[in-house]
Amino acid sequence: MNDIEIAQVTLDTPDGQVTLLNTRDIREVLEKYIGYEFASYISEFLIEVDEEEAYAKERAYTDADAIAEENDYLRTQLVETQEILTQITDDITQKSRLNKNELFNKLLALVDSINTVL
Numbered sequence: 710m711n712d713i714e715i716a717q718v719t720l721d722t723p724d725g726q727v728t729l730l731n732t733r734d735i736r737e738v739l740e741k742y743i744g745y746e747f748a749s750y751i752s753e754f755l756i757e758v759d760e761e762e763a764y765a766k767e768r769a770y771t772d773a774d775a776i777a778e779e780n781d782y783l784r785t786q787l788v789e790t791q792e793i794l795t796q797i798t799d800d801i802t803q804k805s806r807l808n809k810n811e812l813f814n815k816l817l818a819l820v821d822s823i824n825t826v827l
Contacts, residue, residue, distance in 0.1 A: 732756065783826060790822045 718729045722742065729735055732755050739748035797815050800807060 786822060786826045790819060793819045793822060 714731050715729060715735070720727050720729065720738065722738065727734075727738055729738065732752050735755065736748045736752040739751055793815055797812065797819070800812060800815070
């Protein structure tokens with residue numbers, strides 16, 4: 710059975726004070742004052758809780774990484790969309806004659822860029 714370190718706790722017992730530093734200490738106090746079966750149950754429970762906490766932390770980091778990756782992708786797509794819109798705006802405001810085919814192709818690229826995200 711693995712002994713898991715815990716925050717130091719001092720308990721008053723009928724025999725005086727006892728300091729708990731890990732799950733083994735908890736198990737020993739429980740065995741002495743309550744019984745072996747209950748001590749084993751509590752010890753296993755504490756180990757299970759610790760393992761679940763470790764899994765939850767790892768899962769949170771994994772989820773955070775996935776969200777960050779998705780945000781980077783979306784930002785890249787938004788920058789691409791912004792660039793296409795800037796090209797279209799520049800064409801409309803700076804050119805005296807608009808090339809319909811060129812403008813149409815830029816609009817198609819804009820639609821593709823938006824659809825990629827959606």
